[in-house]
Amino acid sequence: MSSDESAKPDGLTMRPHHLMCLFCLKGGGNPPDRESAKLDEKLKAIEDDRNILITLETAFDCMGGPTTFPDKYDPATRRKDLQVLRALNMVPGATRNARELFHRRVPENIANLEGICQLGGESGSAWQECPLAYTGAYEKGLEEGIIIFRDPVQKEQSKVDSCDEIMSTDRLQVRPHHLCCILCAYGGGMRAPLEQDNLWEILVRSRQDPDVEIELIEGPCMVCPPCQGYDPDKDICDAGCGIKDRLKDLNTFQKLGLQHGDVLPARELWALLFEKLEKLADICDNPDAVIPEWGTCGSTHSGKYEKLREEGVEKLLNPDPEDE
Numbered sequence: 236m237s238s239d240e241s242a243k244p245d246g247l248t249m250r251p252h253h254l255m256c257l258f259c260l261k262g263g264g265n266p267p268d269r270e271s272a273k274l275d276e277k278l279k280a281i282e283d284d285r286n287i288l289i290t291l292e293t294a295f296d297c298m299g300g301p302t303t304f305p306d307k308y309d310p311a312t313r314r315k316d317l318q319v320l321r322a323l324n325m326v327p328g329a330t331r332n333a334r335e336l337f338h339r340r341v342p343e344n345i346a347n348l349e350g351i352c353q354l355g356g357e358s359g360s361a362w363q364e365c366p367l368a369y370t371g372a373y374e375k376g377l378e379e380g381i382i383i384f385r386d387p388v389q390k391e392q393s394k395v396d397s398c399d400e401i402m403s404t405d406r407l408q409v410r411p412h413h414l415c416c417i418l419c420a421y422g423g424g425m426r427a428p429l430e431q432d433n434l435w436e437i438l439v440r441s442r443q444d445p446d447v448e449i450e451l452i453e454g455p456c457m458v459c460p461p462c463q464g465y466d467p468d469k470d471i472c473d474a475g476c477g478i479k480d481r482l483k484d485l486n487t488f489q490k491l492g493l494q495h496g497d498v499l500p501a502r503e504l505w506a507l508l509f510e511k512l513e514k515l516a517d518i519c520d521n522p523d524a525v526i527p528e529w530g531t532c533g534s535t536h537s538g539k540y541e542k543l544r545e546e547g548v549e550k551l552l553n554p555d556p557e558d559e
């Protein structure tokens with residue numbers, strides 16, 4: 236590893252424009268920094284672990300320092316680094332996981348190399364264009380994709396195993412804001428198991444056995460095992476909503492006056508939720524979000540939670556057959 240792009244015990248450091256170079260590499264190109272920046276090793280590390288953390292480092296720190304004159308890198312690649320960071324709405328020193336960067340942030344914000352590696356001609360000796368700039372390797376790499384998701388067979392098996400557990404356990408484990416997600420989904424028409432999560436099964440178990448204990452936990456819970464955003468090796472959620480979901484959990488706990496590890500019978504818990512939480516916006520809304528990590532969920536203002544709350548806990552747990 237070069238001194239500026241070393242491996243950290245828990246992740247990688249990379250120059251921002253090397254994120255793009257990995258797409259060129261994936262698209263069949265041979266980036267100029269391939270060896271010096273160990274791009275093949277980095278690509279493998281990312282393909283092996285979509286949750287590996289990557290810190291983006293440039294010649295500058297997050298405030299444009301640390302010195303008056305930059306003493307690292309040539310101007311063309313210094314510029315590329317900052318162009319990429321600006322397009323990604325990030326600053327030097329920012330850290331994200333590989334999934335966020337390669338599956339969402341770069342593809343959503345940088346569709347081509349125009350203005351980054353494609354300069355429309357070379358304006359001086361310091362401003363040479365990369366030989367790959369117009370080859371289409373970057374776009375091909377975007378099409379190929381870099382992130383490797385969960386094996387579908389393993390995901391299907393997780394669904395079966397986790398549903399068995401939900402139906403047989405004496406104590407369900409649910410992260411608090413998922414209680415609200417269950418109601419958003421049910422209010423939106425969920426009447427059967429979903430492939431991607433176990434929201435339905437938690438509701439069904441609560442109906443079948445209203446005295447079943449529900450332990451509230453912060454973080455991925457019994458809803459999560461079949462989800463594409465669940466990393467079973469690390470037992471974490473990497474769906475991109477991870478940090479705002481942490482806040483939603485804490486918001487819900489605060490409203491309920493509870494905390495991680497508290498246990499209530501299902502009926503009592505649903506009743507407490509309806510009593511203490513008047514509107515979903517108190518948990519999920521954030522109209523001032525400027526970066527995707529803090530974006531507001533599309534169901535926040537749907538009114539579904541509020542309608543179910545008005546109907547009450549008895550109707551939720553004992554619905555009219557014609558409503559089902």
Ligand code: SF4
Nearest residue numbers: 255256259266352365
């Ligand atoms: S064109 Fe740009 S992104 Fe692609 S290898 Fe060259 S410097 Fe990297």
Ligand code: SF4
Nearest residue numbers: 415416419519532535
């Ligand atoms: S608004 Fe979205 S995050 Fe919030 S409870 Fe509903 S589905 Fe869940």
Ligand code: SF4
Nearest residue numbers: 459462464465472474
């Ligand atoms: S893994 Fe994440 S996105 Fe998926 S159900 Fe769990 S909390 Fe939600």
